[in-house]
Amino acid sequence: MARPEIEEIRELPLFADMRDESFEALTRGAYVQNFPPLIELIREGDPADFLHIIIEGNVELFAEWNNRETTMATVRPISTFILAATIKDGPYLMSARTLEKSRIILLPSLDVRTVFENDAKFAQAIVLELAQCYRGVVKSSKNLKLRTSVERLANYLIRQHGYQGHPEVFQLQVDKKRLAALLGMTPENLSRAFKTLGNYGVAVDGAQIHISNTHDLHQFAKPSKLIDDYSC
Amino acid sequence: MARPEIEEIRELPLFADMRDESFEALTRGAYVQNFPPLIELIREGDPADFLHIIIEGNVELFAEWNNRETTMATVRPISTFILAATIKDGPYLMSARTLEKSRIILLPSLDVRTVFENDAKFAQAIVLELAQCYRGVVKSSKNLKLRTSVERLANYLIRQHGYQGHPEVFQLQVDKKRLAALLGMTPENLSRAFKTLGNYGVAVDGAQIHISNTHDLHQFAKPSKLIDDYSC
């Protein structure tokens, strides 16, 4: 069976150290699927039948309550999502939809749990992955509770700026409606927040961001390793 | 060595299935300590030298940024806290302080990581614990992003009411200043939020809450398994 995508994930930290037979058992029942944009992959509340791994594209994790919807995160290759639900055999807490044409691997949750019980290296890798995810959500919670919306935007821009290698001009990776939801504000207020950041050397043209005064922006945003550094 | 507290945690899900020798290795360097109220146990940013287990008392997890402080959670016996930092060998993301006189077990992080690498059952237990914690934070994030402060309070009361067995009258387990921070609002607005909930059959007298109309309160609060049920 030639499944290059499956071989590709073998090198992910989550799968790199596991035994060959475990990897084989894990991927035997796997699907690789291509989805067009705006397809709902997962609906919150449903049982977690598959662990998802995004190989190509862009996926939004979102949640709903009482007719309100918010974006929780966007996921880019190569990463897994909804690992905790798979492990706990619980319902999904978030829904997921493709934002772009995306290629996704689906591993049956049952297989993930079985292999997890029989391959210590895999269990260890899952621990590290989950700990990372956990710390990510804690940081995002701190961001929400300790900062105003303009401060959240400023720090988001600084982070993106960093990921993209500190170029003078860079592109937003999400449309502004979703960015607003991700940052916990309305699209209208996102527009106004961008305007406010104009005072600190941020210029916006469509999805293009120009940062002319890193110093002022940092002074205002006060980025912190314990909130904004997703690698620590 | 007679250390009844250590034996006590042996039955916790996190330690129940591990080998005796692993448990022995894990607890050999453990401390059991009593702390008075309002002692800072952990400061965010410090290296995670110990995994903490609260045996008695009450501990607040909080975070700071730019001279603002917020309560992230309160922890009651018997639970661990700061597991993810221990595993990742990363800095603490939250600070911790005792709220009451508390008894705490400290397990050296190094031992936790060593045993975690050598005892598959322990690794599996950590996975389940971390998955649980992760889902807890995701729920709390949804709570913050999707609900207004009054809605958060209403759902908090319904949850506490449930934990305490649905008595007509029950006690808040945290002082109101901290409850406000936990729910992401100011103490002043917590007072006003309680008043608003008076319209839905909630009466407050100090720390004592009287719920006279469960139906109205539920109608207003719209509790959801995917946000408020911490066991799923």
Added chain:
DNA sequence: CTAGACTCTTGATAAATATCAAGTCATAAC
């Protein structure tokens, strides 16, 4: 018992954020 500290509440006001209603601009459809 009393002074002081503390928690909590209340009222007045300010700031932050959301909503509603147009309007602009670009793109896609016909």
Added chain:
DNA sequence: GTTATGACTTGATATTTATCAAGAGTCTAG
């Protein structure tokens, strides 16, 4: 080309939440 459609912005306004100031009540140290 013209007409929709959608994304974004802007202004006016409303709602939510925070801040500031003061007062009521409770607890505790002396």
